[in-house]
Amino acid sequence: MNSESKRQLRGASISHAEALKRLHAGSMLITATSMLAADWKRRAIPLSSSAIPTPAIITWHRWLADVVSSCPDMPVPFTAHQEAQLWETVIRHDIPQEKAALARGLARHAAEAWTLMRHYRIDVRALAPGGEEAEALACWIAAMYARLATDAFTGRTLATDIPQHLYTRFCAPTADVTVPGCIMLDGFELLTPMQHQILDALQQSGCEIFQVRESGRTAAGTLTACPDESGEFRHIAQRIKILLDQDKNIRIAVLTAESGCDVAAFRRILDGVLIPDACLDPAREIQAVATVGDALSDWPMVGQALHLLSLAGKKAMTFDNFSPLLFTPWLTGFQDECMARAALDAKFREQNRRHISLKGLLKSADVQALPSLLSVIRALDDWKTSQQSAAGWVKSVHALLLTTGFVRTGLEHERPHSNLEIRQMNAFRDVLTSLVALDAVASKLTWNAFLSRLRASCAETRFTLAPVYPNVVVMPLNQAVSLQFEHVFVVGMDEEAFPPSVRPHPLLPVHLQQKHGIPMSNGARVFESSCWLWEQVLRIAPTMECSYAQQKDEREMLPSSFVAGLPEKNMEQISLLVSPLELEIFEDAPAVPLLADEDIHGGTSIIKDQSACPFRAFIRHRLNIEALGETTPGIEASDKGSLIHLALEFIWGKLKSQSALVHLTESERTVLLDAAIEYAWQESRIFRNSDIQIIEKKRMRQVLNTWLDVEATRPPFDVLESEKIYHLTLPEDAAQSCSVRIKVDRIDKDAEGRRILIDYKTGQKQSVTKWMGERMEEPQLPLYALAAGIAADDAVAFATVRSGDEMGFEGLAGADTGIDGIAVCDGKYKRPEDWQQVLDDWRANINALAREFVAGRSVVAPRDPKACAYCGLEAVCRIEETGFEPDSEDEA
Amino acid sequence: MTVEVRQQAIHPARSYLVQAPAGSGKTELLTQRILSLLSVVDEPEEILAMTFTRKAAAEMRNRVFTSLTMVKPDDSSSHKMHTWELAQVALKRSKEKGWNLAEYPSLLRIMTLDSLTGALARQLPLLSGLGDMPVPSEHTRALCREAAEKTLNDAVKDDFNAVELLLLHQDHNTAGLIDLMSTMLENREKWLKYIGEHGRDTGALRRILEANMAVFMQQKIQDCDAMIPLEVKSELPRLMHFAASNGGNENLEDIAAWPDSGMDYLGQWRLLANFVLTNGAQLKKTVTRNHGFPPEAKAEKQRMQNILALLAESPGAAESLHALRMLPQTHEFDEGQWKIVESMFRLLPRAVLHLQAEFALRGKVDFTEIALRALEAVSDEDGHPSDLLLKLDYRIRHILVDEFQDTSELQIRLLRCLTSGWEEGDGRTLFMVGDPMQSIYRFRKADVGLFLRAADNQVNLPVITSLQLERNFRSSPVIVDWVNTAFEYIFPAMQDSVNGAIPYAKASVALKHDGCVQLHVQEGRDDVLEAATAVELVRKAIEGKQRVGILARTRKHLHAMMVALSGAGIAFRAVKILPLNTKPEVRALRALMRALLHPADSESWAAIFRMPCCGLTTVDMFTLMANDGRPIWEIVQDEDALSCLDPGACTRVMHVKQALEPCMAMSGRMKVRDMVQTAWLRLGMPQVLDETTRINTETALDLMDEIETGENMCGRVNFALFDERLKALYAAPDVSTDAAQVELMTMHGAKGLQWDVVILPGLGTTPKGSDTPLLAFTEVPSDKDEMLLMSPRAATRSKDALYDLIRNIEKDKETYESMRLLYVACTRAETELHLLGHVSERSGNPGKNSFMELLYQHGEDCFGAEIQIMQAREYEETGGRAPLKRIKTVPEVSPVAVQVSNMAETEYGWAGPEAASIGNAVHAVLQQVAETGVETWNDGLTSQAIQFMRRRLLAEGLSGGLLEEALVRCEKGLRNALNSEKGLWVLSGVHRDAHCEWALSVEDHSVVSHHIMDRSFVDEHGVRWIIDYKTAAHEGGDIKHFLDEEQKRHTPQLQRYAATLKKLEPEREIRIALYFPMLDAWREWEPDSGY
């Protein structure tokens, strides 16, 4: 087919001026896009004249719809929601159950495909044989029409079929169809066969058809190569600023060549350059230029309303889903309770409440202390999810939004909503109420079905802020046809974006699409379209600047061949908007001596932290600042550890000696272990659901049982102390001191009367070297030794109590204790030489650290890079700015 | 030689697999082949070129595109000339066929596997089961974890045993198990098929697996047996006997003769191995009394020595004997371990379903899902290629695959589908090119064994001919020679597709420039010294105007290097090296985000007051926060608390307060990114930080945005997710031109690049161990086909021999790959190659599994490299730490202008879903009445109008009871209007200059506006009326108040109408009014004179 002849439109071509004249005389102009219609309406109004009747300018779609609605005996088209629902129902019936979730997406494809087929007058029979997808489509279409033929839908039609109906009408006009005397067309690349048909019919019924001619002038353009997309945006923003500075009313189009252009990022940069002051105002409700908006569902108020709805009627939810509720500013009572709600969040994190049930919340004392929150939770819990009509759901949703505070009840004490908030809610309501249309084509809906439609509709709806410069418009390249501006930018003009790659429609066989010349279906067609489009773009404004980014996600890009030959223009120098502030060096961490009556938090960790880094000890124990945790699944290692400690405390409280242990019968041991485990759970007040408890108890039984075997095989001993608490005043013999609470896991006495101090470790195996040195890594045992007055005859040891093959002791002593793993200080193999010396060093080192703490030494001085590994205070101490490189965690 | 090979390789009618080593001009070859194909195809779409990365796809396309537009080169003998000639032919073809090739590069199908499967899946929404194409994403780890957690939570209810078993197996570490399961999910393409095949009958699977394992182990014995010289076989049993009776291991007695190679004899083989081997894999050097050879037994001893010598001469014998010692005792599963397999076979499929549900919920999927779905769509039930591609019109006739050494199982499966039915000589061709010696992407699922098997035509693809390029067009002869010597030795001698062993293929020299290879070694590890040595080398190279690449195995190795370079004032470009989350500006930004979103996050709040834009000291912090349990933001609101601070500190705190106050008020009400960015600006942070930090903060802000929208939770960011994602981002490199001369990157990242000087630091370090998946499995070739080996991981801190055996195959792959990684790194150099590493201070040996170990394999001469001992020369001491800085004086914070919007929004009252439709219908009907003139209106017309309204309501979506109710109300409105005095007057046909739905446009200060007035006319007194219909209903209550409100609400709009009309009829008196047909109410007033 000759492409030129294809492009020939109906009727004679007329000039722009002629079109204007005819418009004023009352003729109708039909445009391809609504943007173009608006532009024509602007052009048609003479400057500073009086008011004139708005010329008849309308889009093709709108025009058809108007004609239909004015004919009383025409079938009534379905709304978009209704059509989508109909397709979905039809498809859901046809596809296997396990693919049911696809129905929504397939419905969209099917509707589009069918529209294309109608427009290109492709017969359903042409779909076979065309592969399974096409054949399925044929089935769905048949099923759709079978459905439409039922009584329930008499007098209704698919919107796709409207042109067909009209065509018949135009061929033989009746009284209620007025055939216009003259129609002008603008902005069409090529008319689809269906459009041709309609225009033919009109012509035959005496309507004159004209085609507005492209204006003769084409812009000379320039090309700017920018390093990357954000550089390109910055450059354009700067250019726009320059142009606006010259004339603030200049009409500028910014055309984006690529569909994937990050408009949000562009908008932010434009805002930063064009309205910098507004960017300092978080409550701004404006943006710099006109752009397409974000999805309504992405706006905070609507997004959070949808989130709230998604929790309605849910028995249980994860903490991650629940937590945002505590920070939703629109929920009733937020003003008064916000701090308490944040505290509640922190508490739940600390308690590792990974799963939240609404019923549980209603009973929780913490929630009851927050009456407004309680009311919201009650409303969510009361939500009925049983099926009802869409109209019913619309009502229920509105009621819920009202009780929870999203919709204002109009009472005085409520915080007034800002303009933006009002607009968001209004838009949301429009979407919500439009869903009542579903009732015409579907019976009752489940809550999930309704909610997902609501969510999808909100995602499809665009919502935007008011532009400060409405005369500057960012829009996709292909929507700019025939528009008129004073200056045009074309951004993202790289080889990949223009001409774009072929993208045939799914479901329709490719050969069919190519045969009918459906846009995007093959290379030649795309290229042809692109040439035409570019021709149009050249006529949009007298001056044009094109640009592209040389790097796109690490890919090197070339300019599109359509602009490659344009004269180059350099990037605009970006004026630095910020003037640097003068900085000073400061002593960031002077000593902060302990106050006499100061409340100190923490036990052995004080010394441990002081040893690791004085700043950390200061933040954690003097300012009492703790990390905000995250919830984790199952039971945490630290809880598992506490439980084992408690169980062992119980066991040795009962047994008191090794001989008691070895004399236990199998069943006595079992009873003892069970009792110990029960005790541990009771005492620890750790709450986990029963499944976790069952499993953890089983695990504890295994671990403890094996551990007792280990204990049974060492030389005989009696237990002197178990979980004994000491209060150590540190530093010893100093005027100013602090009290450190220490709980020593166990002290045994062996046959030689030697005391053996034991510290249970349920985690990583620890090595003796961590006790050594002035700033020791693990001061726990040295502290215990100090507290318990361990002397040269005694021994100290870690006891590794955990699953796997590593159970046992690791410790030091002056003489052989007969216990595997407790080494004698004999100077061999890097072992210390003198046990008493070790003990003396411990005392000295611990006192030194305590002295530091009491003196308030708070400098940022980690012991070594590893000290920072799990600290988490890097943003507070600013360690990296000092040129020190802390040991970060493993690489991803 | 290479020239002919290259010529052959572009033949457009033949299929090839080309092995193209580093520097052999592979891209040029591919370009030429594409050009040559272009001159024979009917449509450019018939050619499909697949690359490994999107970057490579773009590069390839650019190459072709540039060739098509290049000017004729001068040198007639160069590659370039050939390319140009090929391009001319292609262009001619393009012209004939009207392709516009040179203008339309996207026409060429050059894409990655992921884009191809994406395109297929998009085209097949039903068959692929993806419906509305979800967004493919690389960040789906969190979804995998969620799916795994949900699986456990679900299964605990109905399959408690399975969950309990698995959890206890992992020492009840739920998070750990979830992690392991997530990894399994990420790699599900590897095991899904096994579950599909065997999930229903695990008993049978167990028998198969055990049988396979037996075959596999037996094979090992046989292989070993085959390597032992006959003499040894006849002699050794006797010597073992002798040793047993002379104080050696008495079990040796059991061996009467050379053992059979069946599984039953495994025990004997072990004894045998122990007898000749040391504890390592070495043969004993000598035997002693302890071994059963007393000094007096000279003859036996001698015979034994001979045996050992014989064994030493049999290549591989010692290793394979050692391997036998490492085999599990039995090929059978431990009962408990088998239960684990069964539990996983029950839980993993559920996890996959959960994962798919997560995908559907978020509208995003991983690339694996798309590939699996696409494959599913184009294969029939048995996984064979379907003829669907034909119907799809994917008329692909020529396929080129780049980087074929990194091909994956999935890619091969897809290629099989795409080429099914291709016959040799039918004009369709497959062309694969790659260098197995450079296969380094196992972590991206690459399997170099596939290359080997493809080269042997064993992977069920169209038959290809193997070709080999060998000329190196990159490096100097010195380097090429050294690499030849070193890697010939380092690489395994034999190829093995099971464990990915690739023998070395020699390169031949093509260039002539000078060069060097140097090994800089130190005893004991001192990263600072190493970095200083490297800095010296860099300095020299810069002086010589050479480009330098510093490449390391892990990023961490380069951190010390960066510190040293900065210290020496050398600008460099570190590509993806420094994790973003450790950059101070990003830490500050993160704290700001968290603080604004969570008033109780005291850590983040503390960070804000320490930021350079505030800079409190510990003393100030103590004064402000100690002994006060309130959240910091609350303390800051407390004047008394502030008054305790010293004045300087107080000003600083006030600055923060003023900056953040409006943002705190907007927390949750706006997008997180915008809020944080505004706060950042208000605090003055951009004025404190230097320009280079901007990209990093932008990246972090973008991440906030992405997570906020990705999680459908606007106004909030999930902190954990943010941190997880942040961890995987890297600080932006210095983009200044100065920095371009020195680049730092990982060896993996350096693939495909080259520098004049290449420095490889940290070669002495030992890599960290590999991870252990829940289930180890591998397929090994057997007589007929492939056989599956599989075993679950051992319980926490335990061992499982079967598992280890399978993992060892993986470890072998890893070892071989690390050799190749070193090869890749070394071959990046054009003129100088510097190897930097350390050996143990004590033993002088390199660390285990380190690259140094490879380089020392043949001795300390490092294959003839120049050896330099790193000297602790004087280097700048970097020890001293920089003091912190803060702003000197507090800047002004812009107060927030209260926005006066001229269009104050009105919240609409909730009037029910039908209200708007009713309004439209009534408006339309009133228009009809007025146009007809109420005087000539009749009952017939009324009933027509009611029908009309019904249609209208229907069209707007109403139905059922709602529609009927609405219609009743519409009718009421109409009848009210027809029966009321006001209504009759408004709708009368006698007025002058009357209009309905009057559309007027007006221009004012170059803004054009359009207005539509419901009704307007000039009454008998010559007054112009503008009337708007309002169909709001109002039940009960204060009607007057309601009307007042309505009037107030609509006044601005009517005022604008009046202004418009004033332009049209400047002299005429105008009145405006609202008519309420539902209530038959009326309000009229005079417009403001201001219009």
Ligand code: SF4
């Ligand atoms: S991150 Fe390191 S330097 Fe900072 S407080 Fe923690 S331990 Fe100290």
